[in-house]
């Protein structure tokens with residue numbers, strides 16, 4: 001079994017990474033071109049978001065053909081070359097498997113529409129209720145009802161996401177076989193990592209019923225049968241290899257299920273993404289609101305997941321950013337006054353935790369939310385649905401745009417900022433999504449802010465390789481109640497790793513107990529230069545520091 005505890009995974013969003021043919025959309029050739037950059041960073045694997053044939057209503061998560069490459073992104077030759085060239089640099093690929101739903105343009109859905117019964121049973125079709133209302137009262141995660149009319153029939157098809165993303169019927173063994181075939185196809189092409197999109201919602205109940213909360217999550221999230229399906233997926237596909245790393249994207253999951261999905265004993269997945277810690281700036285649980293983040297809640301959640309997964313032998317993917325999340329430094333720090341401290345502190349918080357770190361393109365150079373003023377500068381389907389919904393509710397334009405600037409999924413999707421030339425060196429054409437204004441200072445060629453942040457990431461990545469305690473050490477919180485510092489201790493054999501991360505701009509003090517002071521403390525890494533451990537330890541704004549303690 002390959003270990004993944006010493007690995008760091010980099011997420012490249014192909015559409016926005018690097019465009020080589022001037023159409024304004026990133027491509028596979030662009031990723032090949034930038035492999036030296038990724039090698040220099042020190043990462044082990046690149047997760048690529050979907051680049052399969054797709055109408056792009058949800059940026060490729062509406063897959064029309066699982067075993068294809070959309071010409072937008074390149075050719076088979078490009079793909080093979082990418083695997084080969086990355087391999088030469090010790091980097092492997094992780095692909096995104098969107099197995100909960102297909103695009104309504106997928107051949108299966110099209111055949112179903114044309115009346116083919118076999119393919120109708122690939123999807124979840126139901127009659128409306130006798131009173132003419134929808135089969136259930138469930139909501140789509142992108143707003144509106146989760147059901148749409150199935151052609152001119154009396155039936156409706158289920159879509160937990162956009163109406164062009166029809167949920168597959170995993171109860172049908174033939175559907176599962178087809179999906180496993182697609183996964184194996186990519187494994188045979190040399191792919192060594194798989195990221196399973198919203199995999200914990202594939203197991204819908206047999207009888208679909210109205211939800212008491214009018215939303216419906218409990219009717220399809222983490223149902224017992226999901227675990228059976230994932231075990232089967234494992235056996236039929238990646239479980240046949242001993243060097244494939246998998247991660248499941250888990251919507252609204254629990255620690256208890258997280259352990260089940262990722263404990264090696266259960267033969268499900270290598271690790272999971274959970275998202276509770278990224279909802280601490282949702283007012284009353286509502287995404288499209290603005291609120292300063294709740295630091296104590298953030299710590300509580302990180303701690304609960306760290307401790308729970310440690311005790312239960314589960315494994316977390318640790319991350320702040322991805323293609324669905326606003327930039328973490330814009331959310332949890334001060335990018336105006338402390339851009340370097342903010343970015344490095346957030347990075348260290350995650351990289352020294354127990355779990356496998358994921359870096360999302362651009363965070364290693366301090367990219368921020370773009371804060372576009374005009375709704376027309378946003379492309380994302382969820383963002384536009386939310387905009388319309390807030391308009392319908394009569395909210396003032398300014399309040400709506402403020403929520404969008406902070407929460408839109410386009411925040412992380414802006415083009416990668418390579419240099420200070422036009423369009424940040426991303427494309428010679430017109431980028432599909434605007435480049436943020438700050439590209440002239442925040443870019444990979446910048447010798448001040450971006451360079452300092454990237455150098456720090458390189459150190460963190462290297463430290464994980466050098467220290468078993470970072471890979472394997474246990475986790476326990478330290479001074480969990482502290483109002484501005486999130487600190488923790490990792491432990492392995494007779495060593496401890498003390499990590500302190502300060503999330504605010506006022507000075508903070510930490511009391512270091514005698515038992516720790518009595519150990520031999522070696523400064524490991526920090527964003528304020530070398531420090532000495534002392535009983536009343538003072539932290540500067542957004543300071544992060546780690547000490548290795550030996551008996």
Ligand code: GLC
Nearest residue numbers: 058061098161197198249324
């Ligand atoms: C996941 C993806 C997101 C996509 C959704 C539906 O949450 O990360 O981008 O819209 O699944 O496939």
